[in-house]
Amino acid sequence: MRIAGVLLLLAVFGVAAGRSPGAVTAVRTARVHTVSNGVIERAIIIIEDGKIRDVRASGEIPEGATVIDASIQVVIPGIIDAHASLADSGRDADETIAQDVRAADGIDYYASGRRMLAGGVSTLYVTPGSRRLLTGQGAVVKTAGRGPAGRLLAASHGLRITLGEEPKNPPALFKPPVSASSGDPIRPARSQYPASRMGQFAALRDAAAAPGPLRDGKHPLMVLAHNADDLVKAVLFAGEIGRPIVLLDAEEAVQVADLLAAKKVDVIFNPAYAPGHRDVADEARPALEATGTLNGPLLLEKAGVRFALHAPSDGDTRDLLFIAGAAVRNGLSEEAALRAVTLSPAEILGVAKRVGSISPGMDADLVFLSGSPFAPSTTVDRVMVNGEFVYERREADVITYRPIRERAGKDILAIRGGRILTVTQGILPEGLILVENRKIAYVGKGRPVPHEARVIDASGLTAVPGFIDFHSHLGFHMDRTETALRRGRVGGAAGAIGVPPSKLVRLDDPVYRAVAASGVTSILLAPDSAGACSVVKLSGEKAAVVRELAAVKLTVQGGTSGAQSLRDLLQKARKYHDEWEAWERAQKEPARPAPAPTSETGKPPDPISGAWKGTLEAPEQNIKAEFSAEFKLEGTRVTGSFQSQAVGGQPEPVEGTFENGELHFERSQQGSKVEATMKLAGPDHLKGTWKALIPPLELKGTLECRRSAPAAAPEAGASKAELKEPRKDESLEIYRPVFRKEVPVIATARDLPAIETAARILREEFDLDHVLLGGEDAPYAGDLLASKASGVALGPDFLQERKGARLNSAESLAAQGVPFAFHSSGFSSTRTLPLTAAYAVRHGLDAFDALRAVTVTPARLLKLEGRLGSIERGRDADLVLLSGDPFSMTSRVRYVIIDGSIVYEAK
Amino acid sequence: MNIGGNMIWSALLGLLLATPSAALQDGPVAIKAGRIITVSGEEIDGGVILVREGKIAAVQKGLEIPWDAKVLDASKRTVIPGLIEAHTFRGVDRANERMPSVPFVSSFDSINPVDPYFEDALRQGITTMLVLPGNDTMIGGQGCVVRPTGTTTEAMLVARDVALKISLRPRPGTSRMAHLAALRRELDEAAESVKERSEKKDAKASPEQDVKREPMARLLKGVIPAFVYCPTASDVHKAVELAETYKFRMKLVLGPDGWKAADEIAKRKLEVVLAPELTYWETDEEKHEEVRRFGAGPFAKAKCCFAFQTDGASYGTSYLWFQAATGTKYGLTRAEALRAITLGPAEILGMGARLGSIQPGKDANLVILTGDPLDGQTWVDMVLIEGKTVYERSKDERLKRALGKDGAR
Structure with a gap:
């Protein structure tokens, strides 16, 4: 449908491109956002000589006009990025x-x-330089x-003008004369202002007094500053020399918004959110300081400050509409957000008579969108500048990477008007969730609400499971925690940290609760390099630890040496694991007398000692279960353990006899009794009957087993006395749950060779469950990853550019059936995780796949799906209620519930 | 036997060619040419070029040869006008000064008559070149037009200090914007000093002439043009702005993507020297693929006056004929390509009336070729500058040594 549209447009393109003077073009649209004059449905735009001659709701199309049919498209003015540093500035x-x-x-x-x-951006404001005080004159350019x-x-x-730290301490100037003489001597290098803010303003006053554009021209001052103090000082200085002033970046403008509104100072605001990147703010400032900027536009609007939004860097310019969408998601009205990237910057830059709105006399700079500006999967279909099409969206x-094979039909899932998105059990249009005892007790419709319940009226809202950030450093506060953590580590593999991060952060750190407002309820707290990871919930007064050791992170390099070092590490870890398992097993075994001194070394192995595995049945109760047992034969006496789901699941010590080829053992405890009699049906093969009395149950049936491992030879030190306690190694200790397959390995694998090495070794050689982190090339290894049951974790930079x-890595992995989870990899950027998913949807990922990637998939990969990731009976009551679809820019988070308590409620 | 035979042949050839060349120094010379590519007019099959006192006196098919003329038989050869290099900074020790603004220096002081570049230029049929300072200095100095023959710079000289070199390429570590700002400051200062001096002249104060500022004054008074190096297409716009603001004459020396500004250049009828790399690869962002760009096409289409130049960077681009041949490969007509190494550069040097084509009245700078000028197998057999034979392949000892006994057939 969309492709057909594009093809249709291409046919029109040929006509419209050949502009000749006096030619008239008429554009039929679905809707025009004029920005200066509201929204006009089914509007017609008349263009002549590259200018807009008219825009109206209906009427005659002038005779001889070329007609452009955009009747399924929404047209907005060309977007303006009011602060770019293009060129070689x-x-x-x-x-x-x-x-x-x-x-x-x-x-x-x-x-x-x-x-x-x-991205629909047709105009930029470019200023020269950034590391000196007054770097020159800006330009507005298309x-x-x-x-x-x-x-x-x-x-x-x-x-x-740039304030703050950057322009301080400029280099000394050295200007030798072309040819030195007594009249024109070589002078020593001249130091320059400023080293401090005093110097900055002294230098600016000097400049304002000397001939030049600052004294003689009519330029407004474009002052780039970050903190509130600099902003105020700049405004005062502008007043002093009688010049208009515009503030650039101005992240703290919110704090002085009233002053700015009173003095009518315009702001070109940096919302400090760059979709598709790790959080830019993280690099500069601690987590909490940066949490305020996403709602900055809303606060400026409320204070009455005229502002434009600009992209944090040139690379983000094309995402400016999405960035404006992030402001909408944080409370700004759609109308104001659109104005902040069109008409407001045009006014601030003095070019509003040519660009920034759709009205007669303006340049015909138009953006044709596939839908509403802030709808989830709206795309820029084409862009017109000066009346000519300069961009057409192309396939x-x-x-869309797909391995070469027969394409299966793509499932299309329609999500519409949903209320409860259970993720695992479909959508309930109007349902009821009952939470009891911190858990979800009921999901469905048609059960009365208990009278004692506290009721949240969620009509019109959408419930989704709390989002899970698969890899976060939240609470680490840059790398200070990790440094401390490294200092505390105890020996072991290179770079690995043996202490679970949940023990090293402050669980009452307010960032946890602040971030929960975004809808993220659980995070995998991971060190930057390697080591133990913890799952933590961002709940209430204090973050709750879900699983202290939830995963082990390591780094895999490609190539032979990378493979070998991974193998070495895991072999070491496995050996450590085996030694400890053996030791602990031995500890559990009851004490036995020392082996008879007469035992001969050449004696054949006895038929009973060793590990056995088999099945047992109780036909009456329709029970069929597996069991495992270990026996030790000494004379005719048999000791050992027995374990089966049918009788409790825990290994139970048993005692018995072995005489005339018949084994009998039993166990009785607190009124219950289990006993079995088996005969050797062949070497390593026992067959017989069993019965159990577990009041009120009485079970009986047959059982059969085979020996899976004979007892270790006596000289190997099977006796407890000879088994030495292994040495404890903190950095290897964390691998024991991994080898027990209780938690996954998280392997940082940055390229294709590393990904392949990791998946092969972890699965084929060690059979470990694993998730690959940071692999840009993962989509290209989809088949391999699917065959090795690998998971992939995708960061905010999942969107890659190739020529x-x-x-979209997420979309390609989804298409290949490789499970993937989104993560933020940031200190405070965990709060933008839902936006990361929204960004993926914006770039083609199915919305349901995106939802899974922040809910059930991370839960499954962490083997926590029994607690997290879906709205199901028995799961933890971690819920997010939104005003609309989870990834629509117009949706707002209304409630965040963790473990049944409300941790965030929108006012 | 074989060796002996070759020796006899070369001796004979030497004799044959030595006789006319000695006589050419005086009196009229008639060149019977198998084919004459005049560049300015039609090609002539089987014609005669008559040279008197270093100038071309007549070119015609079936021209009657005067009784006193020495006859040079090139009836199996092709004759073309001497090739012209409109912009080079080869043939000197270093092309650039370190100071950003040195209008007063001149390539005259730097040209080295025995530099291999000149010898090789002659071997390739180049008879005139403008040697300018390089592209690294903002105001680089003045250039001279020379011929690649003579043992001193004076002997080589055609015209001294005929152009000023300006480069819009910022030095490493500076931005374009700072570079332009500095250049404007220099031009402002020069304009100020021109104004001051003209005021003082009226007062007959006759101040000492400031030799250092003289070249800038000559530029701003329109005596000499500037050759402005524009490394990117966007620099053209700035060069135009400068020339209009400070009212100086200008020729453009372009970078590889200069063709993008061809419309603007054509509109202002500017003359351009194209970058040595005539084709280059660029990512086409529309199609997401690499495409080969050819820098001369748009200028030919817009009927601009353009010239090719060479560099020493690779084998092919070191030769003007190769550049012209490359031009035809990528779509120029033969006439356009040939013009860009003869009459085009002559006009850019302001010497279109004297050089660049085989026409009566022009300097007798002629190149006698064994075949077509754009054919890679063609040799330059003989070169005449102002009627004097300055190169004969049969006497080119270095070429013979380079090619071995079977070479130079």
């Missing part, structure tokens, strides 16, 4: 004040803007258009 002049430097000189006017156009004439909107607008823009086209 990373490099600065040495001068701390360089007023005559112009950003317009550094722009490539012939570069393809396709990547930005793909991302498409014919050469400089078609692209430059303002060759010189605004003087870029080639998306890599300008994008591969």
Whole structure:
């Protein structure tokens, strides 16, 4: 359907591209967001000479006009990123004040803007430099258009000033004369302002007094600053020299919003959220400080500050509409969010007479969307700049990797108007969830609500299981915790940390509760490098530990040496595990007399001693179960243990006799009694009957077993006295649950060879359950991963770029049936996990697959599906109630419930 | 036996060719050519070029040869005008000064007459070149037009200090924006000093001429043009802006993607020297694939005056004829390609009336070839500059040594 649409558009494209002067084009649309004048349904836009002549709800199409049929598309103005650092502006002049430097000189006017156009971004504001105080004049430029004439909107607008730490301590200036003489001597290098904020403002005052654009021009000051203090100082300075001021980045503008509103200071706000990346804020500041910015736009709007949103870096420019969507998700109205990336920046940059809205006289810069701007899977289908189509969405823009084989029909799952998304048991349109004793007691419809229950009216809301972040450092506060953790580690494999992280963070750290508001309820807390991982719930006053040692993280390199070092590590761990198991088993065995001194070494092995495995049946009760047993024969006396699900599941010590080829053993305890009689049916083969009395039950039936391992030869030290207690090694200790297959291995494998090495060795050689982390190439190893039952954990950077086209790893893995979970790998970016899933949906992942990847799949991979990841009877009551579909940008989180208590409630 | 035979042949050849070359120094010379590629007009099959006093006196089919003319028999050869290199910084010790603004230096002081570049240029049929400072210096200095023959720079000189080199490529570690800002500051200063001096001239103060500023003054007064190096297409726009602001004449030296600005260049009728790498690979973001770009096509289509240049970077791009042949491979017509190594560069040097084609009145800079100029198997047999024989393949000892006994057939 969509592809057909694109093909249709391509047919039209040929006509529209050949613009000649005086030619009139009419665009029929489904809807136009004019931004300046509301929304017009089924609008017609008339374009002449690259300008919009008219936009109206209906009416005659002028005679001779070329008609563009966009009647299934929504049209918005070209998006404006009001702070980009295009061109080669990373490099600065040495001068701390360089007023005559112009950003317009550094722009490539012939570069393809396709990547930005793909996000609907048609205009940028570019400023020069970033590491000096006053770096020069900015420029407003389009991302498409014919050469400089078609692209430059303002060759010189605004003087870029940077406050904060960056511009402090510039290099000294050394300018030797062309040829030194007595009249023109060589002077020593001249130091420059500023080393401090005092110096910054002194230098700016000097510049404002000297001839140049700051004193003589009409430029507004474009001041980039981060903290509230700098922002206020900048506003005061602008007032002092009588200049308009615009604040750039201004993450703390929220704190001084009232002042900004009163002084009518515009803000080009950095929401500090970059979809598809690990959290940018994490690198700069501790977790809690950065948690406020996602709702920054909402707070600015409420304070009455005019603001534009800009992408945190050039690479994110194409995601600006999605970033605006994140602001919507955090409370901003859709209308305000759209304005913040169109008309508001145009006004702030003084180009609102040409771009930023759809109204007569404006440049015909239009973005054609497949649906509403903030709907979950809306795409930019085409973009028009100056009346010409400059971008068409193409199939080639998306890599859909599939191994070469017969394609099976893709399942299409429709989720519509859902209420309870159970994840494992479908959707209940209008259902009831009962929570009792911290657990889900009932899911369904048609049961009366108990009168003592506290009722949350969830009509109109959607319930999903609490989201699980499969790999997070939340609470580590950058790497300080881990450093401490390393210091505390006790020997062992290189880099491995033997202490579960849940013991090293503060469980009452307020970040846990703050992050829960995003809908994430459980996280796998993992060290950055290698070692033990814990599962923790972000509940209430104190985070709850779900499983202290929930996984073991290690790193796998590709190639022979990588394979060998993994093998070495695991062999060492397995040996350690086996030694301890043997030791502990031996401890459980009852004391026995020392072996008879007369026993001969050449004696044949006895027929009973050793480990046995088999099945037992009780036909009357329809019981059929497996059992295992271990026996030790001394003379005619038999001791050992017996274990079966049929009789309690725990290994129970038993005693008995072996005479004339007949084995009899029994166990009695607190009124219950189990006994069995078996005969040797052949070497290593016993057959017989059993009965058990476990009041009120009485069971009897047959049993049969075979010896799986004969007793160790006496000289191997089978006796307890000779078995030495193994040495404890903290870093290997964590592998014991792994070999018991209670917890998975999480293997960081960054490329295809590493992925293949990890999957093969972990499964084939050691048969360990495992999840691969960080493998960009995982989609290309889909078949292998599926055959080895490997899981994959995908970070926020799951979307990869290959020659300008994008591969959605999540979507490719889903298509190949490889289980995958999303993770944040961040300190505070756990809160953006739902957005990561939304971003994947935006880029083609099925919404249901996305939901599983943050709920049941991580739970299964962690072997915690009995507690987490679905809305089912008996599961932990971890629930998120949203106002709409979980990954729609217009949905809001209303309630977060962990273990049955409400930890977040939207006001 | 074989060796003996070869020796006899070379001796004979030497005799045959030595006789006319001695006589060519004076009196008229008539070249009977199998084929004449005039560049400015039609190609002539079987014609005669008459040279008098270093100039071409006549070119015609069936021209009557004067009684006193020495006859040079090239009836099995092709004659083309001498090739012209419109922009080079080879043939000198170092192409760039370290200081960013040195308008007063001149390649005249740097040209090394015995540099292998000149010898090789002659071997390839290049008879004129403009040697300018390199691309690394903002205001790099002045350039000279020379011929690749002579034992001193004076002897080689055709015209001294005829152009000023300006480069828009920022030095490593500086941004384009800072570079442009610095360049504007230099031009402002020069414009100021020109203004000051003209005011003082009226007062007859006759101040000492500032030799260091003279070249900039000559540029701003329109005496000499600037050759502005634009490493990327976007720099063209800035060069145009500078030339319009400071009102100087300008020729462009382009980078590989300069063709992207061809419309703008054509609109202003600017003359351009194309980058030595005529084709290059670029990622087409529309189609997500690598495509080969050819930098000359758009200029030919827009009927711009353009010239090829060479570099020493690879075997092919070291030779002008190879550049022209590459041009035809990627779609130029033969005439367009040949023009870009003869008349095109002559016009860019402002010497279109004197050089670049075989026309009566022009300098007798002629190249006699064994075959077609765009054929890789063709040899340059003889080169005449202003009527004088300056190169004969039969006497090219270095070539013979390089090719061995079977070479140079």
